[in-house]
């Protein structure tokens with residue numbers, strides 16, 4: 324039997340290279356998959372449309388809650404308008420919902436991509452300029468969604484092997500994704516409507532017309548849709564426990580349970596890891612209040628304990644999506660500022676003993692003036708555990724956890 328020659332051998336034997344290549348391309352074209360090669364009835368417009376509706380809802384909620392969370396953390400300063408300090412629970416809710424809906428979108432997106440991937444093989448790939456633009460937008464939508472959901476998940480698990488700044492990248496990519504999503508919905512509206520209506524009619528005619536499986540006994544379209552939604556529901560149930568205490572025992576997928584930690588509260592960074600264990604327990608620890616004040620003050624821990632104590636119930640709400648409420652006792656910040664005769668409407672930089680990492684955060688004038696903003700000394704009447712910020716930590720309404728500075732030692736007033 325004659326052995327088949329390789330392309331290079333044939334060319335070396337004098338065959339024209341164009342002919343050899345053209346033959347090979349023709350062969351590839353014959354064996355390459357095309358849209359029609361995927362016989363499953365599950366790769367279907369109605370399935371794609373219904374999954375699209377579920378995904379658009381998840382993405383929409385995730386985007387809006389993400390924006391609110393972003394502007395709570397990074398307030399827009401418009402004239403004299405200051406970010407409101409309430410409602411106290413707002414960031415907890417927006418960030419909790421943001422992380423849960425983003426996570427639930429993952430199974431929906433994967434099933435949707437599986438349902439539509441045969442369209443990658445539709446030929447011709449591009450039929451007009453408008454169609455070309457639509458394809459590019461779909462590529463942005465798919466790439467952006469996969470990127471934003473995967474890196475978001477990794478960030479909640481504190482697995483950050485990249486160099487870029489997560490929050491900015493996450494924020495800007497979300498506009499690309501939502502922009503491409505809106506354009507995609509616009510482009511597919513007519514087809515989806517038709518698919519949804521057509522099926523309703525077909526179902527009236529034949530009992531099982533719309534529910535047909537690709538193979539007898541195989542997965543039906545309804546089965547696929549129910550599985551995708553059940554997958555998303557299972558993700559919600561097994562992550563929401565990181566912020567909803569009653570569901571905490573189900574929080575299998577969540578990196579945190581809201582009650583696991585000293586004093587019944589999770590710890591993001593321990594005193595040891597922050598390198599402050601010694602300094603926070605030193606006898607000469609003091610709180611310094613200075614900056615733009617006529618009367619800088621230095622208070623020992625006993626001085627702080629001797630001041631009137633307030634009690635507030637406020638959550639620690641981490642950007643990673645977990646949150647937990649606690650009853651805090653300490654000195655209210657406006658009272659401390661009055662002690663130093665700080666001007667009204669001042670911003671206050673709150674600085675930690677920690678030298679690297681999250682060593683300071685800033686209170687805007689409204690937050691600094693809010694009586695519920697405390698330098699907390701105790702949780703549930705017990706002195707703060709070293710990992711929760713002993714001897715004192717900031718706790719203020721409607722702030723992301725990263726801004727609730729622990730091991731505070733210095734308040735710098737900025738008029």
Ligand SMILES: Nc1nc2c(c(=O)[nH]1)N[C@H]1C(S)=C(S)[C@@H](COP(=O)(O)O)O[C@H]1N2
Pocket residue numbers: 588589590591592597639640641642675677680681682710711712724725726727728729730
């Ligand atoms: N000085 C300092 N304060 C900090 C942190 C930190 O690493 N260093 N972590 C912050 C983050 S990200 C969160 S979510 C909360 C967690 O508070 P907890 O450990 O008392 O629950 O503390 C915040 N305060």
Ligand SMILES: [Mo]
Pocket residue numbers: 591640641642643724725
């Ligand atoms: Mo956090």
